[in-house]
Amino acid sequence: MLRHRLASFFEPKSLVIITDTDLPILSALPASLGNATTLVQLYGEQESIPTIFEQYPLSEQKELAVVCVNPSKLNEVLAYLEQSPPKAMLMLAPNTIDMEPKESKQLIYEWSKKHNVMLLGSRSFGIQRPHLNLNLSRSSAAKSGKIAVVSQSRMLVMSILDWALDTNIGLSAVVSLGEANGITLPEVIEYFAGDPRTDSIVVYLDKLSQGRELISSIRTASSVKPVVVLRAGRTDSDLKGSDQVFDAALRRSGAVRVPYFVDLFSSLKALTHKRRPKGGNIAVIANGRAQAQLMLDEMLSSSQIMKRAVFSQETMTQLTQILGAGCLVNNPIIAYEPITGEKLVECLKVLQSDPNVDAIMPILAPDDASDMPEVVNSLVSFAPRSSKPILNTLIGEYLMKPLRRIIDQSGSPSFRTPETAISGMSALISYHYNQQLLQQIRIPLFDIEAAQTQAGIDLINGLRMQQRRELSKEECYQLLKFYHADIHWGVDKEDEQYSVDDDIPALRILVKRDPIFGPWIYFGEGGHEVKIPVDDQGLDLPPLNSYLAAQLIERSRLYRQELQIYIEPPIFTKLQKLLEVVSDLVKDFPGIEELEINPIVIGYRHLNVHDIRIQLTSQTMPDKPFQSGYEHMAIYPYPGYLIEHHTFKDGREWTLRPIRPEDAEQMQEFIRSLSAESRYMRFVSMMKELTPKMLTRYTYVDYHRELALVATTMVPNPENRGLPKEIIIGLAHYLRNSDGVGAEYALVIGDDWQGRGLGRKLMSTLLEEAKNQGLEYIEGVVLTNNKPMLGLMTGLGLTNDPDPEDPAMRRVWMSFK
Incomplete structure (x- = not known):
């Protein structure tokens, strides 16, 4: 069986270590690498370095070279490695400050390129593979587990490692990439997608590049295991690419994005749960009103995808029988009598059987009238094998912290606050939602009249010959009609009265290009120029099918706040189809730089369009983009x-x-x-x-x-x-x-x-x-x-x-x- 080429980093068969710093691996070298390791320690004066190297000639190629030295020694280290260049080289951050970092980075990059050496660094955190007892970093070794951590930041990955050690969470791998143009983030994600030791992947990044490759690697990984992404720089205008477009790209990749550092840990705890919710209907059960209300407040105010489950009458009757007189069972479920483990488990069984419940969130506070250890022991006997996700919150520290540890160790995640619990549940539900988006593709339907693609190509080429980049309104309308867009130019008389009387908001469809992820499609408020709000998720990447188009509409701020009240199903369907047409135009005509249909006025029978604007790129684009692999798109469409x-x-x-x-x-x-x-x-x-x-x-x-x-x-x-x-x-x-x-x-x-x-x-x-x-x-x-x-x-x-x-x-x- 072929080894992955990155196995030279993550499962090396031989090493050469060159360091002037004490590294953890020097005292704990894996037995499998003992005889296959050359150790060169460059302590002492600069003048003694050639003499030291003479003692350790490289007679054969090593799979991996680990280098951690003062930048002033780099030239001599690279000259030494030229005797027999390794397959891969890991450059750890040294103790001393590099006064010329750009020059050092360029030197390392050019040397590795010249000698065909894979490069990870410079100034990398390094690599840890706990199950191999392999610690190629300067930090304490992680505990062995199933989570791979991949980071563009050396300092942040050390923070994650420190948290994992404190919370007893095991990791399958830890790696940061460093600064030089060596191994890329998509390559590393792809490696862990196929790594049998890894069940989930955590990615931290800030700078974006390789839009197609990044999304392709995340899509591949998230189709088989959860991927959680944290990105800094959402407000940094100097970072390349739009953060909202990146957010849309992650949704389509099936990954989960978390907004805050603390959410990263909550999401990790939740995603280790074996069960996945099928929707966002949440049941809350508590041993007091206050904590139940805190949970609901956080859930309903911070999440667009979670809502209070509506119980069946049978469920409420059974809960009342279990908890006794005075209890509340209309979600949240509140037991006023002292809670026991038996009662709690019986309630969980009832909720598990209710088809209106997708997930359950018990939240318990210390109660001197209850035997809390007994309650927790009963909980852990049931929760890990429940058919629906159960995320537990135990508020408190002195009594409750040890009990949270017991729950965590059972395989059912526990949290210390409602906020962290909601963050974890949000990750679980987002993962399920994004997985549905991941599986969607645009299929050509042969029972519908085919688009007149060649007519569109002829129209675009005619404009190019005239050295025009702007289409007239008539030409824009004609191009949409080549793809059978179901729109009406102007306002139909029957629709005019309907639109005025009901004061229905005008709509807008916008297409622009992102420097990283290519064209994107926005749906929102029209009639005037509106800046896309940061919390508006009415944005997606092509290609779209009818399901994706419907989700795009329903995610939009306009739909959630206004449109869902007004729009009738036949018009909603026309809007879906219009978004599909726009997506197909973007796919088939890479020369479209911008497209805007604004305003779109909803009528009783029609989508009434008042203005269309299409602008072409300054460069001529291929007439048949499939021949060049749809290079202008981040997501390769169905061929x-x-x-x-x-x-x-x-x-x-x-x-x-x-x-x-x-x-x-x-x-x-x-x-x-x-x-x-x-x-x-x-x-x-x-x-x-x-x-x-x-x-x-x-x-x-x-x-x-x-x-x-x-x-x-x-x-x-x-x-x-x-x-x-x-x-x-x-x-x-x-x-x-x-x-x-x-x-x-x-x-x-x-x-x-x-x-x-x-x-x-x-x-x-x-x-x-x-x-x-x-x-x-x-x-x-x-x-x-x-x-x-x-x-x-x-x-x-x-x-x-x-x-x-x-x-x-x-x-x-x-x-x-």
């Missing part, structure tokens, strides 16, 4: 250009298309339908179905980095009166290798569909796209006795080589260099 419709020789129709997240059930049925022989030939296993993790990996594809193609056809569905349903009959996909430059492919055809040329068509399309995506090679393993597959692959130009590790397998590969 609809690959959809093809074919007919077998017997007249049966079939479709070749990229896979979609909603294909998961069809994919599982396809695997189950394979014969035992076919499954063995493909998976070298007798497995009868895909595991949930494998299913997610195959059906959720980041089209920027990978590709999966399916062949589908229609068959009668006996479960739905014989109406046709789509089934998968073939699959071809490639997943990036850990080296970052190659990929491993797989091809499987349904037993009843072999011998029809299906495999050749799927595989040839896959190879062409792998080449277009910039891969250097593609490879796969095929059983030696799978003669048909080997024949197909060699017929397509792949090389058939023996597998050096298994004589029963063949390595079949192709180079694109």
Whole structure:
């Protein structure tokens, strides 16, 4: 199995350590690295350094060099390493101040580039891998756990480490990146996405770059494990890129963003919970009114996504029976009689069964009439295995702090204040919400008239020839009509009276470009120029589908404060479709720099548009952006250009298309339908179905980095009166290798569909796209006795080589260099 290229940093097999400072690793070197480590300690005078180096000649390449020295010694250290440059180099922050930091950073960067050495630094915190007892930093070692911490700040990562040590939270890795242009943040996130030791990832950043790569890496990671992001500099105008656009990008990546440092810890505690809420309906249960009210005040004032759950009558009846006379059961639930562990658990069971409850938040204060340790012991016997998230708050310190530790150690998170508990619950719910956004893609619908894309290209090119960058109002309207925008120019007479009488607010759709994340779409108040409020979440990145468009509208400040009162469902649908049209225009025409439809007046029948403005970029952009990989967008759209419709020789129709997240059930049925022989030939296993993790990996594809193609056809569905349903009959996909430059492919055809040329068509399309995506090679393993597959692959130009590790397998590969 290929090692990830960053394994040289995080799992080095050999080390050279060059330091003039006492480092923790000097007294606690992992046993596995003892004989594979060269230690060079540069104590003493500057003049003695050459003599010291002569004692430790580098006869063979080390996987990782760790350097922590006074900047004045850098030239001599790099000259020493030139004997046999390492694969990777970690530059720790030294004790002394560098009087020429820019020059040192440039020296290190140019040296590492010249010698093809991966660089982490300079002035990095370093790396910790607690499960390996590997502490390549100057700080105390973290406890071993499942959370990876990745930071652009050396000082902040030390603060997080200090907090984790105090709260007994274990970490799988700790790393900061340093200052030079070496290993990037997206690369490190991608590494931990595939790290089996990591269950969740915490990212701190301030400076933004590589918008597409950053979002791609976070999307990949958050599809399999929670990612929590903290960013400083929201008010810093010197930082590149809009913070609101970054916020929108994170929502679409499936990650959770926290606004404050303290929220980072609350979110981490909550996200270690195994259960995820399906919505924002919260039940609060307390042993007193005051703390329950504090919890509700914080929840309802600070969160747009949490609300008080409305209990069923049956739930309220059962709660009253459990808690006795005088209790309150209309959420919050307040027990005025002394609470016992048995009563608390019985209440939690009732709430767990109520479909109107998504999560439960007990909040308890010290009560000398209750046996609080007994209450907590009962709580921990139930909460960790509850089917719904339970986040506990125990207010107080002397008595309650030890009890919080007991709850934490049970696997059910506990908090000391309502504010921190709400922050944790907000992270849980945001994670679920953002995961829904992550799975959305814009699918071309063939039952709707196709957009007149070529007519739009001709219009834009005509303007370019005239050296014009501004479209007239008529040309703007025509471009939208090429995409079948359902809008009315001006105001319809029937709508005019309706609009005036009801005083409905005017709307605005705006498109601009961010220097990091490219085009973004805003929906909000129109009629005049309005600065986008900081708390307005009516902003998103293209591409949009109908679900994303609806969420964009409903998140907007305008909708929450006014529009939801006025808008009728048919007009809401028209607004959704208009946002989809705008998204498609942005996707298909990278030459659009700005687009504004303002004002849009809601009528009884129409969206009445009074003004449209479109401005083009100063540079000419490609007519077919898919050929250059949609470089202008942060999120790679669904590659609809690959959809093809074919007919077998017997007249049966079939479709070749990229896979979609909603294909998961069809994919599982396809695997189950394979014969035992076919499954063995493909998976070298007798497995009868895909595991949930494998299913997610195959059906959720980041089209920027990978590709999966399916062949589908229609068959009668006996479960739905014989109406046709789509089934998968073939699959071809490639997943990036850990080296970052190659990929491993797989091809499987349904037993009843072999011998029809299906495999050749799927595989040839896959190879062409792998080449277009910039891969250097593609490879796969095929059983030696799978003669048909080997024949197909060699017929397509792949090389058939023996597998050096298994004589029963063949390595079949192709180079694109």
